[in-house]
C-alpha cells in the first residue's frame with residue numbers, strides 16, 4: 001500500500017496549523033525521512049508504508065514540541081549542514097544576519113582574524129570561515145560538550161578553526177580584528193515566558209543572560225578592547241529591546257550601525273574600536 005504524498009502533506013500541514021506549529025516543518029520532516037530536498041517533494045507521487053510510518057513517528061515528536069532540528073539532530077544554517085544536540089542552541093535563522101554583517105565588514109576592511117565568542121554549535125564561526133577562507137578564525141565556549149560538537153561541525157564542513165575552551169575571555173590570549181558573539185541574552189526574569197520547546201531543548205546556559213539579559217554584554221564590554229586590534233570591530237547579536245542599553249554601555253566604542261532581522265527588529269549591533 002502507498003499513500004499520495006500530496007494528500008499526506010496537505011493533511012499534516014492542516015494538523016500543524018491547528019497546533020500552531022509552522023507548516024514548513026512538515027516538509028522538513030518528510031524530506032529528511034525520504035532523503036530528498038524540499039524542492040524535490042513536488043516531483044514525488046507516492047510514499048510507501050514504511051516511510052509513512054517513520055514520518056508519523058517524527059510528526060508525533062514534533063507535535064510533542066520537539067523542534068525538527070533536535071528530532072533529526074541536524075540543522076541547516078547559512079548553507080551549512082550542521083550536527084545538533086541538546087547541548088547546544090539550535091542555530092536561529094536571525095543569526096544569519098550576524099554572519100552576513102561580519103562577512104561584509106571583514107571583506108570591506110580586509111580584516112584577517114576573527115574570534116567567535118560563545119560559539120555553541122560553531123555555526124557562526126564556520127559560516128564566516130567558509131565565506132572568508134583567508135581569515136584566521138577562532139571560536140570559544142565555556143562548555144566542553146558544545147566545543148566537541150563545534151569541532152565535529154567544523155570538520156564536517158571543512159573549516160579550519162582554532163577552538164578555545166574559555167569562560168568568556170579567561171583563556172583568550174590573542175587580539176583579533178573582529179570579535180563576533182551571540183551570547184546568552186534572555187533576561188532571567190523572562191525565561192519562563194519562552195516556548196516550551198525552547199526551554200526543554202535548548203540548554204539553559206545558552207539562554208540565561210542574567211539581569212535584563214545584560215550579564216554577558218557587560219563582560220564583553222569590560223574585556224573586548226584588550227582583545228581587539230585598533231580599528232577592529234565588535235559585532236553582537238542582541239534582543240531589539242536591549243538596543244538602547246547596549247549602546248549606552250559601549251560609549252567608549254564608535255557606534256557603527258544596528259542591523260535588522262527578518263522581522264524588521266534590531267538584531268545585530270556593530271561597534272568599532
Ligand SMILES: C[S@@+](CC[C@H](N)C(=O)[O-])C[C@H]1O[C@@H](n2cnc3c(N)ncnc32)[C@H](O)[C@@H]1O
Nearest residue numbers: 089091118119120141142167168182183184206
Ligand atoms: C545563545 S548561544 C549561541 C550559540 C551559537 N553561537 C549560535 O549563535 O547559535 C550562547 C552560547 O554561550 C555559551 N556560554 C554560556 N556561558 C558562557 C561563558 N561563561 N563563557 C563562554 N561561553 C558561554 C553557551 O554554551 C552557548 O553555546
